Amino acid sequence: MTAEGGLAALWGKAGRRSLDRSALVEATKQLTRALDQIATLPPTPALRREQIKFEVALANASINTQGLCGARDESVSRPGTLVDRTGSGAGS
Numbered sequence: 001m002t003a004e005g006g007l008a009a010l011w012g013k014a015g016r017r018s019l020d021r022s023a024l025v026e027a028t029k030q031l032t033r034a035l036d037q038i039a040t041l042p043p044t045p046a047l048r049r050e051q052i053k054f055e056v057a058l059a060n061a062s063i064n065t066q067g068l069c070g071a072r073d074e075s076v077s078r079p080g081t082l083v084d085r086t087g088s089g090a091g092s
Contacts, residue, residue, distance in 0.1 A: 008034045008041070009034075010034075011033040012030075012034035012050060015030035015031035015034055018030055019031075019057055022064075028058065028061045028062060031061065035051065035058065
């Protein structure tokens with residue numbers, strides 16, 4: 001993984017840890033930074049899997065901080081769109 005990809009992985013790891021600790025606002029910021037880093041990288045299957053994991057975690061944080069109706073529609077629907085595009089789930 002490139003240095004930028006490594007940075008995305010670090011932000012994603014921090015976001016998942018924050019989510020585990022119920023630091024939801026912090027998790028949202030960290031996961032968003034991870035996804036912003038991923039968006040600058042050339043697409044690969046491994047990177048797509050990481051992106052899906054981070055998108056699902058971000059949707060979880062958004063739902064828990066803003067409620068299901070308040071969460072950004074994009075953060076809730078985007079993981080499914082990514083899975084449809086790849087034809088496989090994050091665990092594949």
